[in-house]
Amino acid sequence: MGTRGRNDINYRNPCLTMHQPWASLLIYGIKRVEGRSWPAPIRGRLWIHAASKIPEPATIQAMEDFYREIYAVDGITDIKFPEHYPTSRLIGCVEVVGCVTREELVNWEEVPGGVQLEGQTDFCWLCEQPQKLIVPFEMRGFQGVYNLEHKIHEAAARGLSPVRVPRPVKFPLPDPRDPFSLKPGSLVSTFKGSGMPKVEKSESLTAAVTGARAAATQFSKSGGFEPAAVGGGDEPISSRTRNKSTAV
Template identity: 75%
Template sequence: MGSRNRGDVNYRNPCLTMHQPWASLLVYGIKRIEGRSWPAPITGRLWIHAASKIPEPETIKAMEDFYREIYAVNGITDLKFPEHYPVSRLLGFVEVVGCVTCDELVNWDQIPEGVRLEGQTKFCWLCEQPQKLIVPFEMRGFQGVYNLERKIYEAAIRGISPVVPPLPVKFPLPNPRDPFSLKPRSLASSPSSSGTSDVNNRSENLVAAIAGAQAAATQFSKNGNPPSNTVEVGDDSRTGNRYRRAQ
C-alpha cells in the first residue's frame, strides 16, 4: 500500500470519496469521527464526495440506529437524519482537526461519551464544523484523499451552507499553534475512569446498535471480514493508487 505521509502529496482542496450513508452523516454533523485503517494525511478542510453505490435500506437503518443510541448516551433523542442519501455527488466539507488511535479516543475524558463510542477503528479522524452544498452536484470520485479539480472547487465553494450539528464538538488541541499536534499517540494512553470501553456498562440497545453498525461496515472491507480490532464503522476505501477511480 502506498504511503500516506503528509509530505508526499501537495494537497489543494483535498477530497475524500465515501460510501453512503456515512458520507451524508458526516456532512450533516451527525458523524464526528471518520474511521480508517490509516492516519489522516491532512488537517483542515476536507471535501466529502459520495460514491456511486446506492446504500441498502438495511445499511441506512443500521447506521441511523447506531447514531440514535450513541447520541442518547448524551441525552439527545431527537436526531434529524438526512431525507436522502445521494450518490455520485459532492456533498460538502468538514474540518479535520486531528487524528488519534481508537484506544486514545475511547479514553479521552475531555470529549462527550457518545463521541468516544464512535471509536471503532484503528485510526479516528476528528471532524468539526460541517458545511453542506445547498445543491449537491454530480462528479466522479477517486479512492484515497485526492485534490478537487479547480473548476469543481470554484463552483462548489459558492454553494456552501453551514450546518448546525445536533451536538457540536470542539476537540482540544494539545498545542493550538501546531495543527498537527493532535496526532496518533499524542494523548495520554492511561485508561479512563468513565468505563466507556467496558461493554458490560452498555445497554442492550447500544450493544446491538454497535454490532449492527460494525456488520454494515464489513460489506465494504476488502475480504468482508476485517480483524475484530479494526472493524471499520466508517468507510475504508484505501488503495495503493491514490488516483484510482472510486466505484
C-alpha cells in the same frame, strides 16, 4: 475530476470519497469521527464525495439506529437524519482538526461518551464544522485523499451552507498553534486506559453497535472496501496501484 494524492504533500483542495450513508452522516454533523486504517494526512478543510454504490435500506437503518443510541448516551434524543443519501456527488466538507488512535479516543475523558463510542477503527479522524452543498455536484471520485479539480472547487466553495448539528463537539488540541499536534500518540500520557469505552452499554446500545458493525462489514464485502466497523472507509492504496487513479 481529481488527481491522486495520498503521498502528495501539496493538498490544495483535498477530497475524500466515502460510501453512503456514512458520507451524508458526516456532512450532517451526526458522524463526528471518520474511521480509517491509516492516519489523516491533512488538517483543515476536507471535501466529501459520496461514492456511486447505492446503500441498502437495512444499512441506512442500522447506521441511523447506531447514532440514535450513541447520542442517547449524552442525553440527545432528537436527531434529524438526512432525507436522502445521494451517490456520485460532491456533497459538502468538514474540518479535520486531528487524528488519534482508537485506544486514545475511547479513553479520552474530555470528549462526550457518544464520541468515544465512535472509535471503532485503527485511526480516528476528528471532524468539526460540517457544511453541505446546497446543490450537490455530480462527479466521479477516487480512492484515498485527492485534490479536487480547480473549477469544481471554485464552484463548490460558493455553494456551501452551514449545518445545524445535533451536538457540536470541539476537540481540545494539545497545542492550538500546531495543527498537527493532535496526532496518533499525542494523548498517550494523558490516560491509562484499557482501550475500551468507559460508557456503560445498555442492551439497545450493544445491539445498535453490533448492527452497525455487521452492516459495515457486509457492505465492505459487497462493495470492495475495507471493513471499517462503523466507518465509511476505503482500503489504502497498495504500492502497486498507489499512482493509479481508481474511480468510485
